[in-house]
Amino acid sequence: MRRHWVAYGVAMVVTAALTAAVVALLMNIRERKHEARQTYVQLVELSEETVDPAEWGRNFPREYDGYKRTVDTQRTRYGGSENVSKLDEDPVWRRIFAGYAFGVDYREERGHAYSLEDQKQTLRTKQFKQPGACLQCHAGGMRRVYETVGGGDVQTGFEKVNAMPLEDAWKHVEHPIACIDCHDPVTMQLRVTRPGFLNAIKLVKAAEGIPNYDPNTMATRQEMRTFVCGQCHVEYYFKGKEKLLTYPWHKGLKVEQIEAYYDEVGHTDWTHAETGAPVLKAQHPEFEMWSQGVHARSGVACADCHMPYKREGAAKVTDHHIRSPLLNVSRACLQCHHFSEAEMLARAEAIQGRTQDLLDRAETALVALLDALLAAKRRGATERNLAPARQLQRKAQFRLDFISAENSMGFHAPQEAARILAEAIDYARQGQLEAERIRE
Secondary structure, eight states: OHHHHHHHHHHHHHHHHHHHHHHHHHHHHHHHHHHHHOOOOOOSOOOTTOOOHHHHHHHOHHHHHHHHGGGOOOEETTEESOOOBHHHHSTHHHHHTTTSGGGTOOBOOOOGGGHHHHHHHSHHHHSSOOBGGGGGGTSSOHHHHHHHHTTTOHHHHHHHHHHSBHHHHHTTOOSSSOGGGTBOTTTOOBOOOOHHHHHHHHHHHHHTTOTTOOHHHHSOHHHHHHHHHHTTSSOOEEETTTTEEEOOOSSOSSHHHHHHHHHHHTOOSEEOTTTOOEEOOOOOOHHHHHTTSHHHHTTOOHHHHHSOEEEETTEEEEOOOOOOGGGSHHHHTTTTOOSOHHHHHHHHHHHHHHHHHHHHHHHHHHHHHHHHHHHHHHTTOOHHHHHHHHHHHHHHHHHHHHHHHSTTTTTTSHHHHHHHHHHHHHHHHHHHHHHHHOOO
């Protein structure tokens, strides 16, 4: 009888323990579900005046932790965010950019947290006069700056700041690229704040039969996860004496369409110091190249690869440590591609390696053209006789630079990158032959 009561007591204790464990588990699940639903705790009220990312970080500590890590300097095989001189790594670019600011200082881009500091430190702003137009993509809170300078009108302020000396424009800002540049401070929705992009995307969409396009009211959320990046990662130029920052998308996003627009309006970035050719400088046309690739056609946004989701506890967070997907293959690539990390990295680097090989060939061909033009000038060639070879230099150099300046080393659109570099080689060799034919 006693054994019976002992067994009964043990059963009661075990049952109570199991019940407590199940209750604790259910409570934990409930707490985790609540944590997942609670996207943030509002500790400070944000507004258009709140530019400092640290203030946003009080409400969004997870995202701010990622943003702060954009100070990291990491290398991939063909790029990265270290502050290294591209001119020292490949000195021939000093000849390619002869007579231009990029021939004096041309460095690898660092993370967003350095965007304003790096602009102030480069010799391109210390030794050369630059317009306030440069500030659009290097400082935080530019929409508010444009409103203030423009008396409440963003476009007016945009035009006024563009025309300022850069040193004067700097007086209006304190922070690098910030949260407010991509998020509405009240709703937290993604938004485009840069007039350069807003003006240009209207042209692109109008050509597609969509008039008066405004991404902030008409784009899908997935499209906005690319557009917020496309605000700045683009090709551009400063138009006219007003230095109006303009994205040259009037005829389309492809390199030859951009070139055709420049030819039509007579734009030249500078006259090459060695050859006298009217040449163009490509900036960083990531949006244009991405638009030609398979990821764009598949609906993959910039943020899917460069800011992939991650888990912190039960919360699903967009990683604001913006960086190369090759430094984060597991979350950036394997959510869609079901291969090993080693296999995905090898595939990406194979594309980049082949692009680098073509870049090297195009660079060699362009240098041969420069040499041929110099030789023709020494032989006393006239300006009229030099003109055809110089125009071929313009074509070859713009295509070479278009891929070199673009930050994916061909990965965003491999076949398009190969096509552009093949044309660069062809135009350079045509120009070399043209220059070698000149005898007087």
